[in-house]
Amino acid sequence: MSDMAVMWLFLLGKILLFFGIVFGIVAPIMIWVERKVAGLVQDRIGPNRVGPFGLLQSLADGIKLLLKEPLLPREVNKPYYLLAPIISVIPAALSFAVIPFGPPTTLGGLFETPQRLQIASLNVGLLFVLAVTSLSVYSVVLAGWSSNNKYSVLGALRASAQMISYELASGLAVVSVILLSGSVDLVHIVDAQQKIWFIFPGILSFFVFLPAIFAETNRIPFDLPEAEAELVVGYHTEYSGIKFGLFFLSEYSIMTTVSAMAVLFFFGGWELLPGFTWAQAGIDIQNTLIGTVLATSWFALKVIVFLFLFVWVRWTLPRFRYDQLMGLGWKRLLPIAIFNIFIIAGVMAF
Amino acid sequence: MTTLLGSKRYYPKKTNPYECGIPSEGAENTRFSVKFYLVAVSFLLFDIETVFLVPWALSFQKFRHQGDGPYLFVVGAVFLFVLTIGLVYEWRKGLLEWNR
Amino acid sequence: MMAPADILFFALAALILLTGALVAFRPRPIESALWLILNFFLTSALYVLLGAHFVAVIQVLVYAGAIVVLFTFVILLLNLNPQELGAGQAVPWTSFVLLIGTITAILLCFHVATPELLRPLPKLSHPDTFGTVESFSVYLLKNYVWSFELAGVLLLLAVIGVGLLAYRKPKSVHGSSQQKDSSKTQGQKGAA
């Protein structure tokens, strides 16, 4: 009975911790970092009034969005208009749930068997993430269509066409990861990288995956759907207040998810260094608490590097033209991904 | 939440479709290019091929341990070849050109 | 007392039928499509209940994530008004209710007459591996290689078919004639 209670508390703790971290800390801090880096790149200060170094700026913005007048534009299709932001949060939250954020652990002997540090342990974790992220198209389409504004519809069509094109490329890149690891369980994929990180054999698929995740999150240099100059801001033109805030929040949380995916697939998750495991460094990440904390922080650090890359790229690169964007997806990344699968399979077979 | 907290001061223009401050022009229900359909349809067909590749990729190591690696490679290579024919067809036909 | 899994099954079945009815009878195609997504989700949950984990994921990935996306795209692209859609019904639906009711009654008699159909589902011999991706993949590639390859060929044929249908006259697709057409329909709308 007490074991059950501990299990439930552990599960509850995982859920609260993770959602708290992601929606309460990571996303707001990401927004703050984004604006600070923007300031840095553009040689200005960025937010500096609210809290130390403007750290509480996101909180202030959140409160502002919450307190804003709930505006319902006249032409919109009400139920679908209200549904779209909620739908945008669901894939973001669901895809988080299956990402392991640390090695399986006994938490320093608290449990008999190692527990996985993920909210929902699925043996089809990778496919689940692919399936759930493919649903984020709907929030975009729904938002654009229900807004009944031509900029919104055009922005939504562009955004979703771009998302599905690059989803294909990232899907094929992931096939080569499956080929290398022989598993679709995210923890097993990390375990398979103890000898060698998949960035080395799968360098090509990484270079397919990276632009693909940038494009799927609609970030510069792939932010054409939002192209302020031509399309106002795209599919969420008609949204304001907390409804807009939800889109914003889910964008940043999806960014965190895809960064975590990139680290899990290609950079060994919480493994220490390529070819040099924690065990070789004399640290037991499964049975000691300190080892678990170290490995988890190491994983978090890798994810943060990726997130920084997102921000850095945004403020450095210009925007693509739409035909260039589609051309890149279909004529470069897709053939490269297919070729890459062919090569990896060939090398593995013979 | 916002319904409780937010202020409610509507005036008619506020709820107009957004158009940079000037009144909206042109019909809202414009029809869009068929290009978007082609992107979606290519995505659908290639997505299913990807889904078919997943079981193949997953069982590759298992078959390799049983010495059936080359066999599975040929199976996958034929499938990939068919997939590539489709892609080349689209390319040659100009399906992938956005600025036709 | 019913087992929780059984209760869940019946609840899901009821919801699936409800959403199915909404798909079939909502007037606008976009609403049908949205209910169809929910229907596929619930069906996916049902598949998990039936031990088909991989199939459940594929249901979401392919049906909800790709096929219905294509539908919504076309619905958005055409952006049809009720008159162009053809409002109303082609045939009164009451006749079908009668027909389906008859078939259901016959089926019901058949089920009651064959009691082995009403027995609880048998225990699985390998409940841990049944329906997982691993066992599915090996089963597919051991026994059904030809179906695997032929599915690829079928997809290729679909690509070619779509190419032929949609690409017969690339100029007229979105050249000047398309614009003329759309302006004409808009003019009609304005007049009406």
Added chain:
Amino acid sequence: MVHVSIAHILFLSFGLFCMGGCGFLIRKNALSLLICLELMLNGVNVALVGFSRFYGNESGHILYFLVITVAACETAVGLAVVLNLFRLKKNIRMDEATNLKG
């Protein structure tokens, strides 16, 4: 005391198929027709997965895969036809698509 049996699964499958079929026959626009066709295929899929569970082997899952492939191809080509129909007639009403009628 009610158990889930193969009969229940088949009834669900049959129900879905009928909903789809009913919608298919009474709707006038081609888009709804195709959507209802998906619903019918989904009903068939439920039966396949149910039988797979009943017999305890995965052949049904494989058939499900093939059905999904066919469904995708059918949707792709069907929607291309609908687009062409719209280009020709400026509507997608099935009761007006009678060019092939003798």
